[in-house]
Amino acid sequence: MTFPLDLNNALTPLLMGLALVLIAFSIFIYRYTNPPISRQLKAGLAFLRALAFVILLFMLMEPILSFTEERVKEPVIAVLMDNSASMTLRDATPDSLSRLEWAQQFAQTLSSLNDKGEVRYFSFSSQVREVPSPEVLQGDGGATNMGHSLREVADQLKDQNLAAAVFLTDGANNSGTDPVRAAQTVGIPVFTVGIGDSSIPKDVAITRFLTNEVAYVNNRIPIEVTIQSSGFASGETTLILREDNQTLDTAPVSLTSDLQHQNATLHFTPTTEGVHKYTLTIPVQNGEKIRENNTRIFLVNVLKNKIQVLLTSGSPSYDFSFMSKSLKADPNIDVTTMAMVKPGEFYQQLPDGTHRKSVSFPATEKALNTYDLIILMDMNLRYIQTGTQQLLVDLVENKGKAVWFVGGKQTFDRGGFRRSPLVDLMPVQLGRGTINQQFQIKRTPDGEQSAILQVDDDPLVSDDMWNEFPPLLGANLLGAVNPGATVLAEHPLKKTPIIATGRAGRGKTMVFGAYSFWRWRFFMEGVGYSSDYFDRFVGNAVRWLVTREVDQRVKINTDQNVYRSGETITFTAQIYDENYQPVNEAKVEVTVTSKTGTDFVPIHLTLLPTPEGNGIYTGTISALPADDYEFSGYAEYRNRRMGEDTGEFTVSIYSFEYENTRMNAGLLKRVASSQNGKFYTPDNAGQLQNDIHLEAEIISQHREVTLWNNGWFFVLFVGLLAVEWAARKRKGLA
Structure with missing residues (x-):
């Protein structure tokens, strides 16, 4: 450590010379005194005065003491x-x-x-x-x-x-x-x-599969499977689809030498409702070291009846046509379409293909109650009676129905929504005008995690597809997000919501504030991709909208039904009071146990409210061993039990880690x-x-201390003069 002293006054040389003069002056004035004093006292008094002068001049030189310390970082x-x-x-x-x-x-x-x-x-x-x-x-x-x-x-x-x-x-x-x-x-x-x-190892793996998460009794359901094999000279094995120990379907698989992909389609027909667990398996081959990727597990929720959807549009359009195709492509959806061809008059097509002309918008509770979901696409509400609009609100809030608002050039703020009761159902507030220039939709962090935007079973493929979707040509300007709603996608520059979801009473609503999304289905096929990705998005949205989650006051679920090995399990709870109003201060506890009777120690988890509140609680558990699990949970509020819920999920042995080893x-x-x-x-x-x-890294730390304005120097200066004055007075010096 070094301590260099810097004198910053430009007159320092002059002040040094003055100091010598004042020292000489101090000695001179004590050469003769009246009355005479001893030589020792003369020397002491001269020293006191000279030192006082030196300190005064030293302060006028503006001295700064610099410290430099070197420290070694290993x-x-x-x-x-x-x-x-x-x-x-x-x-x-x-x-x-x-x-x-x-x-x-x-x-x-x-x-x-x-x-x-x-x-x-x-x-x-x-x-x-x-x-x-x-x-x-x-x-x-x-x-x-x-x-x-x-x-x-x-x-x-x-x-x-x-x-x-x-x-x-x-x-x-x-x-x-x-x-x-x-x-x-x-x-x-x-x-x-x-x-x-x-x-390249010897390996045969089930890398991807695609099937419906929701199916219906006695419907034949396809499952598309992608298999990768490598390291084999030749040969053939079998892909097997099972439920419990019963084989439902099989398909041949060729064994190849160099990481070749092949596709197979299997089918199953559920005969009972409820959650069914299915297993895809390829027998382990001789010399195959990785067995974990030979099996995949999936769950299907089997329902009794198909989803009833009413798709309405303010006019015939490409968006209407391609949305209709996507809905009709889903075997689990019955869709009725209505496109307005004259003011207040619609052209209707029923699920069985029957056409009807000059039909009015359904105006009675009985007619509207037929549908689980009503899609209002580019709709001007002047052609829907106010009483019918209020009836839609009541059906959503009290009966658990769903409404999907889809944008266009003549809807929302241009379509009479500001004075409509339907505006209270929207997840976001209205803006003004439209954006008529192409843009690439941007998912929010919530959207990246949402099952609605999961267009492929492989999250990485799904992410890629959202980057591959063609740009949209326009969007409606929408406003602030309503409490409890979630924005899944937005405009990359304007930051206006494009896709948002929300809840209204016992029902759900969604807004898609853009148009020209027909391009997502049409052009993807033109560049070598499948229209399945757009159809998957539409199907995901429909299923989320029609799944009733608030019929129970306490609803607890996991973000997936089947997890890969190593994935984090996320629990979400929704808590409502007797009036179906969200409760934000409840105690929510979940217990996870194994269904197979292993030595697994039950896990107890407390779910915490999200920052946004609105009765939503979340919690996570780190990776669990491969097994079938069940969970039970409850909510308490003010020392009263509000309700319970149960569920189950599976952790498969399959992991991303086994796709390329x-x-x-x-x-x-x-x-x-x-x-x-x-x-x-x-x-x-x-x-x-x-x-x-x-x-080693040598760190030099430099610090400066300003001395000239230090109060102790002034105290010393005054003290020296005071001591001199006291000694002179005591000796009677003039």
């Missing part, structure tokens, strides 16, 4: 260990260890790097956390997110000297940001150790080379410790 090495499920495989590692077991042993040897710096261990999969030692890892993560993990570790250690990172992983990165870009952003050497076999040497090499790191395998990983060159 380097930190972050060891990121892959804790995902693919690390439990046993392939191409010494001594027949699993990938994780080898990583744990090797990580222990890295403790010798403590001679060069501080070694910190982190476990990562979809999330990252610091761990005290490698032994705590169990290989139970449901995904691998290298990019996020590296950035998160760098953020946690931002106040320390993070000098290098070491990845112990198979590189099967299947979620999150690009790890190469993350390594470049972090800006430190990243060393990667690739664990596992990089060759090869060690990704190419990715790990790119990550390492991006910041002067190096790639290793178990064969040469022993060189890593010699290749890591670390340097």
